[in-house]
Amino acid sequence: MSALQVAGAPVRTGASSVLFSVIPRLVSTIAGPAAQVATAPSSRRSALHHVTLKDIAREVGVSVMTVSNVVNGNLGRVSPATAARVEAAVTALGYVPNAAAQSLAARRTRLVGLLLPSRPDDTSLLASPHDVAVTGAVEAALRSRDHHLMLRGVATARDVSDSVRRWSLDGVVVMGFTDDEVRALDLPATLPTVVVDAAAGSGLAQVRSDDRTGGRLAGEHLTALGHRHLLICGPAGTASGVVAQRVAGFREAARRAGLPDDAVTVADTPTTYEGGVALGARIAPQVRAGTLTAVFATADILAAGVARGLGDAGLRVPEDASVLGYDDADLARHVTPRLSTIAQDTTRKGHVAADLLLGLVTGQHAEPRSETIPVALTARESTGPAPA
Amino acid sequence: MSALQVAGAPVRTGASSVLFSVIPRLVSTIAGPAAQVATAPSSRRSALHHVTLKDIAREVGVSVMTVSNVVNGNLGRVSPATAARVEAAVTALGYVPNAAAQSLAARRTRLVGLLLPSRPDDTSLLASPHDVAVTGAVEAALRSRDHHLMLRGVATARDVSDSVRRWSLDGVVVMGFTDDEVRALDLPATLPTVVVDAAAGSGLAQVRSDDRTGGRLAGEHLTALGHRHLLICGPAGTASGVVAQRVAGFREAARRAGLPDDAVTVADTPTTYEGGVALGARIAPQVRAGTLTAVFATADILAAGVARGLGDAGLRVPEDASVLGYDDADLARHVTPRLSTIAQDTTRKGHVAADLLLGLVTGQHAEPRSETIPVALTARESTGPAPA
DNA sequence: CTGAAAGCGCTAACAG
């Protein structure tokens, strides 16, 4: 806005002359270092020439501080005329601030870390479609607010420190860890932190889907379809409040539907397709015997695996057994049968995580908050009436 | 190694005394700033206290440069005894170098950008499973070589500049763009750059699968199965050397199999599941008429969509038509039927991209190289004999 | 409204 304003304002001739006087000088400024580099040993590549505040200041004939103030939008401290000339020079020279210098001087980096688990054997971070979607949304949200994202796989507190302290990250989003793992990361107490889908320790903000409701919706859907022998599967063995909540909601729904507590069993499985396939194979006999007719998985990828495992065993989904997922990842629409699932808006989740974090960073809200993303049942093809 | 060596070495008392003398002092050092912040307006959060080289130098009683040399492994310039004492203090105080300061002083950031397309309407970056896999591998490779990854969605040259120059990135990996788009990004000429799956302009390194061979393998597989009416689909309308190569290889195989040139047609489709579904619906009549029996898609996600579109139209894959994908993403094993595909090792691809880039950065190989990732046919369930 | 001074934490280039 101010740039346009300035351009159209009746500025004194100085402003426009800058546009012409500036270019030749810049060229000569560049020539020096460039020539130097050419003769130097080529083992280190020349850095791109960086137009500095000083360059602008020299051009316009003002102090570095004035330029800094204009660039940073502190227009209250600069006369419109001066601001105009500075703006013009900034544009003409293509000035881009140096983040490292700003970090050093201002103790603010505008750099946010996204910490994901880097398991030694694991294929990679971003194995979970859910995490991928949230990651993209976090990046977009940060970008729109002039921040940058550092993507980092971490396994230990040392890894965390290596990123957070070394880069003086303004804050971090932590995703994909169990409650215990988050604790083991030993995040610096003063570091603005948002935890996604895990229990936030003291002083950490948190974003998660409405897990309890999600579990309940799942239970209601399945019991409404007449299922009376239910299995919920996911990483139940790990200390995970998320899974616990979903299980609790699921059980609650079953209870309300008049089912005995033992109508719901819990299977501890990793959140992977392969884990699901294995489980599907394992439970096939029970499905065949009619002692199990519906499975609720804590993630679509897992549900897809279960459906596959069941299918490989010669069972039909949903005729012989219903399978319900969680997340509504793209995957849910890609597999056959299309997955019924508890949908959550991962794009929104990422945005909320970013907003929460930046709120913490800027001190807008001092107290770390906890946000819940709404969920909704999306019934597709993988769930159906309980077999007679 | 040296740290352990030091700990066990018969160092003079100075070394061990450091461990004790150091802690109390540090506490008082911290107390100052911390107290200050508490009374200051809380709008800006206190940065984590940063132990500096100076702190270590003061502790050990040497110059900052000596500490710097030890920390950076320039052991040639420091006596073992001094190095030992410094190492001890570094460990005791938990020193972590400040990347911003290093960047500023050394003109090297150890920060690499991964630039992905950020399309306005697009769901997000990382929409493609292939890109997700490569991203994870790049991060892991960089991490193992003490570099960090900045993930950034860009659409314009300005976006690029905003990241690259602002953060003085050591280099960038560019992925997910068409040849034209890469050109439009106007990457700084001197910036070490590796382009994944797109034509590298002058002076850019490149990583891509062996697209020509991939296309040929696809063509051979399909023609060997007796197919004589082939369709290849992908973003053919965009200027993409990758697609062109795959098409060329595919055509070559068809020709060698004795098919006329018009046996192969090309369909321009976006690389999305939805694009595939739409195409599947569109070609269903031809499949039914027997004038088309096999489809080769340039990505698994697209192939999965085509299979779905065909299925929705009441056609069977592979009985009525074969569908062949590319990449061998996880997805290929998740959908039904499981996708036959041209497999490439995306993990390796990411590693190679990172290696290539760091080679460029360190000046190891001055000339930007081009690396090719081998491909192989993985036959699963989506391809079969041509219908009689 | 504008400028001068000082320093963020680190490293190159020299001196000793």
Add this chain to the structure above:
DNA sequence: CTGTTAGCGCTTTCAG
């Protein structure tokens, strides 16, 4: 082998 000197580019005081 070790220390000194000078900045990297920017922002924060504090003076005009």
